[in-house]
Amino acid sequence: MKPSREVGIVGWGVYVPQWRITSEELARGWGREWKRYAAGIMVEEKSLPGLDEDTFTIAYEASVNALKRARIDPAKIRAVYVGTESKPYAVKTTASILVEALGAGGDARMTTGADYEFACKAGTEAIQTSIGLIGSGMIDYALVVGADTAQGAPGDALEYTASAGGAAFVLGPSSESVAVIKASLSHVTDTPDFWRRQHERYPAHTRSFTGEPAYFKHIMAAAKALMEEVGTTPDDYDYAIFHQPNGKFPLRVGQRLGFTPDKIKPGLITPYIGNTYSGSALVGLSAVLDQAEPGSKILMVSFGSGAGSDAFHIEVTDKVVEVRDLAPKVMDYVNRKRYVDYSTYARYRRMIKMLHDFSSY
Amino acid sequence: MRDVYVVGAGLTPVGNHWRLGIRDLAVQASIKAMEAADNPKIDYIVVANALSGIVDGQENLGALISDYLGMIGTPSLKVEAAGASGAAAAVTAAGLIKSGMADNVLLVGVEKMTDYTALEDSNMALSTSIEREYEAFFGATLESLHAMVMRSYMRKYNVEEEAFAAVPVLMHEHASTNPYAQFKFKLKRESYMRSPYLAEPLKLLDAPSIGDGAAAVILSVSPNSPGGAVRVSSWGQATDHVSLYMRKSVTEFPAVRLAVKRALERADLKLSDISFYKIHDSSSVAALIEIEEMGLTERGKAIELVDSEDSRRNGSTPINPDGGLKARGHPLGATGVYQIAETYLQLTDKAEGTQVSGARRALLLSAGGLASNVVVHVLERV
Amino acid sequence: MWAYWLSVPEHWREIPARYRLEGGQCEDCGFKMIPKRDVCPRCGSKNVKTVKLPRRGRVLEYTKVWNPPRGYEYYTPYVIALVELEDGTRLTAQLTDVDPDEVEEGMEVEMVLRKVRVSGESGLIAYAYKFRPLLK
Numbered sequence: 115m116k117p118s119r120e121v122g123i124v125g126w127g128v129y130v131p132q133w134r135i136t137s138e139e140l141a142r143g144w145g146r147e148w149k150r151y152a153a154g155i156m157v158e159e160k161s162l163p164g165l166d167e168d169t170f171t172i173a174y175e176a177s178v179n180a181l182k183r184a185r186i187d188p189a190k191i192r193a194v195y196v197g198t199e200s201k202p203y204a205v206k207t208t209a210s211i212l213v214e215a216l217g218a219g220g221d222a223r224m225t226t227g228a229d230y231e232f233a234c235k236a237g238t239e240a241i242q243t244s245i246g247l248i249g250s251g252m253i254d255y256a257l258v259v260g261a262d263t264a265q266g267a268p269g270d271a272l273e274y275t276a277s278a279g280g281a282a283f284v285l286g287p288s289s290e291s292v293a294v295i296k297a298s299l300s301h302v303t304d305t306p307d308f309w310r311r312q313h314e315r316y317p318a319h320t321r322s323f324t325g326e327p328a329y330f331k332h333i334m335a336a337a338k339a340l341m342e343e344v345g346t347t348p349d350d351y352d353y354a355i356f357h358q359p360n361g362k363f364p365l366r367v368g369q370r371l372g373f374t375p376d377k378i379k380p381g382l383i384t385p386y387i388g389n390t391y392s393g394s395a396l397v398g399l400s401a402v403l404d405q406a407e408p409g410s411k412i413l414m415v416s417f418g419s420g421a422g423s424d425a426f427h428i429e430v431t432d433k434v435v436e437v438r439d440l441a442p443k444v445m446d447y448v449n450r451k452r453y454v455d456y457s458t459y460a461r462y463r464r465m466i467k468m469l470h471d472f473s474s475y
Numbered sequence: 476m477r478d479v480y481v482v483g484a485g486l487t488p489v490g491n492h493w494r495l496g497i498r499d500l501a502v503q504a505s506i507k508a509m510e511a512a513d514n515p516k517i518d519y520i521v522v523a524n525a526l527s528g529i530v531d532g533q534e535n536l537g538a539l540i541s542d543y544l545g546m547i548g549t550p551s552l553k554v555e556a557a558g559a560s561g562a563a564a565a566v567t568a569a570g571l572i573k574s575g576m577a578d579n580v581l582l583v584g585v586e587k588m589t590d591y592t593a594l595e596d597s598n599m600a601l602s603t604s605i606e607r608e609y610e611a612f613f614g615a616t617l618e619s620l621h622a623m624v625m626r627s628y629m630r631k632y633n634v635e636e637e638a639f640a641a642v643p644v645l646m647h648e649h650a651s652t653n654p655y656a657q658f659k660f661k662l663k664r665e666s667y668m669r670s671p672y673l674a675e676p677l678k679l680l681d682a683p684s685i686g687d688g689a690a691a692v693i694l695s696v697s698p699n700s701p702g703g704a705v706r707v708s709s710w711g712q713a714t715d716h717v718s719l720y721m722r723k724s725v726t727e728f729p730a731v732r733l734a735v736k737r738a739l740e741r742a743d744l745k746l747s748d749i750s751f752y753k754i755h756d757s758s759s760v761a762a763l764i765e766i767e768e769m770g771l772t773e774r775g776k777a778i779e780l781v782d783s784e785d786s787r788r789n790g791s792t793p794i795n796p797d798g799g800l801k802a803r804g805h806p807l808g809a810t811g812v813y814q815i816a817e818t819y820l821q822l823t824d825k826a827e828g829t830q831v832s833g834a835r836r837a838l839l840l841s842a843g844g845l846a847s848n849v850v851v852h853v854l855e856r857v
Numbered sequence: 858m859w860a861y862w863l864s865v866p867e868h869w870r871e872i873p874a875r876y877r878l879e880g881g882q883c884e885d886c887g888f889k890m891i892p893k894r895d896v897c898p899r900c901g902s903k904n905v906k907t908v909k910l911p912r913r914g915r916v917l918e919y920t921k922v923w924n925p926p927r928g929y930e931y932y933t934p935y936v937i938a939l940v941e942l943e944d945g946t947r948l949t950a951q952l953t954d955v956d957p958d959e960v961e962e963g964m965e966v967e968m969v970l971r972k973v974r975v976s977g978e979s980g981l982i983a984y985a986y987k988f989r990p991l992l993k
Contacts, residue, residue: 132954165932166971168952170984174970202982211984215970224929450992452956454974461931468930598926608871609892610949613973613985614922614929619937624921630962673924674937720939720947721890721898725918 115242115298115343116146118162122291123283123428124186124255125437127179128400130170130387130447133162135459137274143456144269154276156361160388162454162462163263167278168202170211172393173259176282177216177452179441183292184284189220190285192253193244194227197260197392198280199237199310201229218257233308234357236260236392237281242424244285255286262391267316268465275360277388279447281396293403293412294436297344297427301336308419311410325363328421332355333367336423337415339465344427348372352410355398357417358384373413373448380405381414388446399428401444408432458461476573478659481854482700483512484622484816487686487772489657489804497524497531497587498543500833502690502727505583508691508816511702518577519542520551523564523584525808525843527553531587542581545670547768557843558625560584561690561811562850564753564836568694569707574726576694583848584760584812585689601807604844605719618682620845621758623676627725628760629676635677640667641782642679642759642799649788650798652828657686657804681759685803685856690812692819694829698857703823708836709744709853713735717847728761731768735840738851746770749853750834751793751821753814755842765840766794796831811841811850822856863928863976868983869978877911878968880946888947912968914942914988919959928974936960940988954989966992 120237136159141148146387163172173196181188194216197207201351209227213219219225230236230243235258244256261280265273288294313343333356334362354373356364361384368378380397384390390397402412412428460466485507497501501522509517522536533539537551556563561584571577588597602611605620628634639685644660650656655838662680670680698704713733715720739745746769754769756762763777771792772780780786784795797803797817802811818837820826836855843849873879874892881893885902893907919938922929923988929935936952938960952960953971973985 164954164971166973166987168972168982170982171969173973214872215984217877360975446992464931501882593927594924595927598924602926611926613937613949613987614925614932614935614951615937615949616887616922616926618924619920619922621939622922623918623939625920626920671923672921675923677920714939716898718949720934720949725939738961750941857988 115243116297117245118292119249119251120288121245121248121285122288122294124286124290124292125180125182125184125284126281126403127176127183128279128281128397128443128444129175129179129332131161131163131167131172131280131454132335133164134451134453135162135456136453139456140274148197150196152307153316153404154362155274156385157388158385160275161279162459163278165462167263169170169200169261169263169280170202170208172261172278173208173212173265173282173418176259176261177257179299180282180284181216182441183437185377185437186255186284188216188218189344191218191255191257192225193256194218194225195240195243195256195258197230197240199231199233199236199391200263200265212259225300228281229253232422233418233420234391234394235416237374238416238424238426239350241283241285241302241385243297245295248287255284260284260392260396262393264389264391267322272317272318275384275389277390279387279390279397280393284363291431292429292437293366295426295428296333297340299336299340299343299424300422301332301339302422305421307421309390314322318458325418326419329359329363329417330367330370330421331422333415333417334371337371338414340425346427350411351377352382353389353402353412354378355381355395355412355414356443357395357401357415358362358382358398359394361385369415383444403430403434404431404438404443404445405435410436414458458468476721477575479569479572479697480695480698480704480857481702481707481815482695482698483508483702483813483821484690484692484819486655486690486813487688488804488815489686492687493589495687497527497533497585498532498539500587500687501540501583501585502543504585504689504691505581509581509752511701512693512695513691515579516548517546517579517581519571520546520549520558520578521564521568521582522551522581523561523582523808523812524553524586524605525555525557525560525794526586529603530590533811547585555808556848556850557754557767558807559811559841559843559848559850560808561813562839562841563598563811563848564853565811565815565852566710566712566850568708572694572696573763575739580694581691582694583689583691583811584646586806588685588806589687591835594616595709597744607822610718616674617845618677618828621761622677623719624725625758625760627676628763631726634778637668639681639759639776641662641778642756642762643667644796646756646799646801649829650802652805653798656798656802657684657692658802666700673805677758680806683757683800686806688804688809688813690809690816690832692812692816702825704857705819705822706857707852708855709738709742711735711741711851712749713849715847717844719845720798726764727843728764729763729841730846731840734849734851735769738838738853739786749836749838751796751831753818753839754799755797755840757796757805757842761846765842777819788829793831797826797829814839814841815854816853817853822854861928863974863981863983866983870904876970878912878986879907880910882908889944891946910946914940914966916960916962916964916966917947918962919952919960938988941968944982947948951987953987954988961966967991
């Protein structure tokens with residue numbers, strides 16, 4: 115899948131809330147022994163949103179950072195897509211708020227905008243849509259966000275990884291890009307490994323079924339098909355980024371595809387902040403752009419439960435160096451942290467409620 | 476212009492009047508005032524109130540109160556200027572008499588604040604006196620603005636938190652013998668420092684509590700009254716930016732300065748002509764700044780006056796001889812009328828328990844919002 | 858009490874100021890303000906144009922609020938501050954992402970967009986500016 119006009123990343127930006135809770139503290143909350151119960155997932159701690167944060171506020175700051183690096187007038191953006199599974203409003207597009215906050219589409223707000231949902235791959239899905247719009251010449255610039263304040267049910271295994279954060283990308287013509295998206299393809303099947311029903315607060319999942327038939331099958335199929343189409347092998351890539359629901363799966367799927375851990379680790383951020391769902395692979399890509407040399411080749415494969423994978427072949431250009439320091443990097447946000455205990459966590463995630471609380475959400 | 480006299484007063488104690496609604500409180504105080512003035516023919520009713528719309532869901536208070544007083548047909552209206560509603564209503568009422576539109580006016584201030592029992596609700600109601608869209612919306616409360624003023628004052632004049640105890644200690648001392656006061660007890664300085672923060676560094680004992688109350692006076696063109704008369708000899712009013720952030724200085728209340736100046740100049744008076752002061756101690760720091768803006772002390776020095784014997788009832792400069800907002804109570808829109816009613820009793824030697832002996836003339840200050848609408852009256856013995 | 862429920866039109870018409878820090882500047886005396894007014898509060902001129910205000914500033918004064926109004930209970934304690942932006946414009950805002958005990962006069966801050974108030978589970982989410990210490 116290649117567009118007729120080549121499309122690339124003009125600017126990137128991330129945001130991760132400052133709040134952290136350790137896996138050990140989460141285990142303590144439920145009287146579990148951390149080493150036996152949670153250490154295997156290789157996530158030491160995870161981020162959580164503050165009381166005044168949600169997917170929109172995360173998307174906003176990530177977008178502001180992406181625009182700083184893109185160095186373009188937001189008025190030139192003619193498509194705004196937010197990929198998320200934790201929309202602040204079930205019905206009312208997060209993108210509409212983002213358009214207004216950034217001034218996309220100029221004073222007349224002549225832009226399209228929508229929220230995408232495909233579990234953890236909603237953000238990469240939005241990238242593909244934007245490639246279509248820019249690649250066809252319909253528009254010149256799009257803003258794409260993958261962000262979540264992921265829900266993990268109290269006491270559930272997902273509580274150790276479901277976190278908050280996101281990444282934003284200004285996409286545009288390859289001539290202005292810090293990284294060119296040379297090719298992309300997707301693979302989708304009906305594989306119900308994880309879902310959240312319409313009126314439920316927390317998602318349900320199928321434990322070990324989420325592994326082999328879901329995560330591994332889809333990522334490997336998409337990765338192999340893309341490499342075959344582009345004519346590459348794992349050896350041709352400097353970096354590989356896979357969806358990172360925990361610290362373990364990306365290394366394992368990479369190994370099975372033939373990628374050494376040193377190509378995966380620069381973009382493996384989940385061990386420090388948990389799984390940011392729609393932001394997961396995209397925060398990883400941002401971390402790689404924060405450090406990659408011009409000429410580097412990147413393979414990125416997302417995974418969204420339900421299930422599907424989007425694969426991208428990306429090549430870094432010379433421009434990456436000059437814009438890198440124009441906004442905070444992934445590690446700046448990773449290292450900016452304040453720890454909370456389980457009771458504060460429960461309050462911040464609104465798992466406990468006040469009587470007569472009119473500020474609830 | 477014609478002279479205006481206060482010829483009768485009626486008060487209810489300030490407190491939690493669980494069994495009395497806004498109309499009951501207003502009617503009780505009004506009947507007392509009218510009886511004290513030997514029931515003159517009332518030409519106009521002016522109601523002072525700040526929160527009935529938001530707390531009671533009741534506006535049109537003018538008609539409601541004339542109705543419940545059995546006085547339908549009498550012209551009536553409500554005047555609102557936040558915490559200065561009572562004083563602003565007095566300006567309106569006096570204006571009706573001066574102009575000849577009325578000979579006798581019933582001025583009744585009433586506030587029913589306890590019908591919502593949660594502080595969050597009271598705070599929201601009180602926040603209507605600051606700028607809603609660019610202060611209150613962001614979570615600022617009237618208290619939080621006082622707190623920022625207090626911190627600035629502390630820094631500017633190098634004042635410790637403990638020192639502010641002087642204000643509530645004075646107010647409670649004076650209120651302890653006032654039969655109408657909400658808090659009839661003296662306060663120890665230690666209790667002040669132990670009291671919880673409302674908005675740091677402002678503490679619970681820096682600010683008035685929530686309370687219900689009504690006060691009424693009869694204003695008349697004639698000083699003939701069985702209970703005696705007190706002349707309304709001058710008034711002054713000034714406004715300021717409603718929001719604190721728009722002001723040039725955080726530690727000054729220029730509207731107080733201006734209103735006091737206008738009131739004194741209008742009657743060709745000096746501060747030395749005043750026997751006692753009623754200030755609007757909506758917080759300890761507000762009381763201090765008002766004292767300084769009036770010119771009673773230099774800037775940053777008001778605590779010394781409040782702490783001294785001079786500010787006591789038999790001192791040289793008595794301040795709030797009836798206990799002020801802090802301890803007499805602050806039923807918001809009624810407070811200005813309480814000040815007038817209490818001063819009427821003082822200047823006719825009827826202030827039971829709180830009499831300032833030989834008082835001739837008093838200056839009354841009401842400051843609505845964060846001193847954004849300030850009204851001053853000077854009352855004197857006839 | 859009416860104010861439990863946020864007015865949608867009220868928030869909507871304030872969006873330019875609350876989301877993008879659009880204020881006013883007097884074309885005669887240069888005074889800057891938020892929100893924009895029809896009349897300059899300093900010189901009285903009626904020539905006031907719309908301007909975008911800078912996102913950075915410093916804390917002039919602050920307080921930690923323990924006694925909140927309805928709708929802000931869950932965030933308590935929170936910090937209210939007077940902020941002076943880089944161009945001298947002043948405003949009132951909450952500080953966020955900060956330990957209230959670490960706030961001090963002169964602290965450098967930058968604008969972020971956060972939830973300021975929410976009308977219960979079913980109403981409007983009112984986003985608006987808050988300020989946080991500059992990222993290091």
